[in-house]
Amino acid sequence: MNFIKRKILPHISNFLNYKEAIVIYGARQVGKTTIMKLLIKELKSTNKIPEESVFYFDLEDLEILEVCNQGVDHLIRYINARTSYNSNSSPASSNSQGKIYLFIDEIQYLNNASSFIKLMVDNHSNRFKLIVSGSSVLDIKSKIKQSLVGRIVTFEVLGLDFEEFLWFKKKKYNLDKVADTDKKTQKELKQLFEEFIIFGAYPRVALISNLNNKRYYLKELIQTYIKKDIRDIGKIRNIMKFNNFLRILADQAGNLLNIDELASSIGIARETVYDYFILLEGTYIARRLTPFFKNLRSELTKMPKIYFEDTGILNYLKYNEIVEKVSGELFEN
Incomplete structure (x- = not known):
């Protein structure tokens, strides 16, 4: 499937190699999931990240939600059963094999999103890069607390601006010259x-x-x-x-x-x-x-x-x- 890029995408991509979790939030249907899939595509095609090192979980899937709600350790065991990539990494390792990129969509459904993100960043950022999305500022603010200051970078996704709208309509204009x-x-x-x-x-x-x-x-x-x-x-x-x-x-x-x-x-x-x-x-x-x-x-x-x-x-x-x-x-x- 071909996805149309958004202006915010390169700003998010700049933080893919940082240890902090990336939090993408905005209204429903503004393109958060598409942006996550574009990031996955970029990792695989441009950064040459192997398929088995990228996981995408949608928490609207109740079975996946249950796995995540059982805690960080349970989720890591779930991932270990599905990949051998960097499986021997420990907090003290050099992580020579590279990270596993974990994308979690609709994080607001998680029972304790704040604690989950904190534990992932503090204890497992050597092996995992966490990228999450959420649909409501109210839910995000209630689930993600101030304890995450310094552990996350946030990006707000809004509707299209007019130039992006033209891209989606497959129209090419130089708006600086119109x-x-x-x-x-x-x-x-x-x-x-x-x-x-x-x-x-x-x-x-x-x-x-x-x-x-x-x-x-x-x-x-x-x-x-x-x-x-x-x-x-x-x-x-x-x-x-x-x-x-x-x-x-x-x-x-x-x-x-x-x-x-x-x-x-x-x-x-x-x-x-x-x-x-x-x-x-x-x-x-x-x-x-x-x-x-x-x-x-x-x-x-x-x-x-x-x-x-x-x-x-x-x-x-x-x-x-x-x-x-x-x-x-x-x-x-």
């Missing part, structure tokens, strides 16, 4: 940029060429990720009011955010609105942008603006459908 280009090129780029704004920056959405299929995929993503997974993460009890909160918030995108007015409109407590915001920011749905003032007190007390991380999600939540028109709010977002 200001002086011909009208035909400008028209093509305008159409592509409108598609980028209307349907958003999720890699899978960009790869789908049929517009109806784009709509369907984006709708399914919202139904499963926002209206199920995120509600489960936040343990939302009043689902109707949470959904109303999302709709009203989408309608206010790009505008000043009045917490009291929002709470009153939905009929929930002010503290609940704050909890919802922490949930949405921690799961890469929306973000508050505070105004800039030279006076710090003013900056902290003045009303922020609200923006969504993905314009496709904003478009759907605002209209309950994908509207193929670039509004001022959508463009500003």
Whole structure:
């Protein structure tokens, strides 16, 4: 399978030879698993790392999750039964044979991810290089504690930027030169940029060429990720009011955010609105942008603006459908 590279990839690759664990985190479906598989491909093809020295575990596989939950020593025995590569390495060895690269996807499912990473880095970094990914900032922060400072390097994966979007569309443009280009090129780029704004920056959405299929995929993503997974993460009890909160918030995108007015409109407590915001920011749905003032007190007390991380999600939540028109709010977002 051919994967399309992301700009963040070389930054992560730079740390493959360091002892620290690599932690890749971001929203669901932004390409974390693809980035891990690109790293595996790079190790095998460019770095000439043998097949038996690379392991990829997806913790959505319950059997693999059970193996990892039984602890570091149990996992190492599991790996030893499947490879002879560097099997005689000990903490005091010179490790002349090279490391085993261990990729663990969806680390937030692990019972004690923080302890697991700490033990791997402190006791087994001579033999293993650990690369993990996670989908939710809230889950990652709750599972990976401050005890890992100095033991991990973190990389946040976001949606595509416009240049990456063009790569996914297999379009080649020199964006540094488009200001002086011909009208035909400008028209093509305008159409592509409108598609980028209307349907958003999720890699899978960009790869789908049929517009109806784009709509369907984006709708399914919202139904499963926002209206199920995120509600489960936040343990939302009043689902109707949470959904109303999302709709009203989408309608206010790009505008000043009045917490009291929002709470009153939905009929929930002010503290609940704050909890919802922490949930949405921690799961890469929306973000508050505070105004800039030279006076710090003013900056902290003045009303922020609200923006969504993905314009496709904003478009759907605002209209309950994908509207193929670039509004001022959508463009500003």
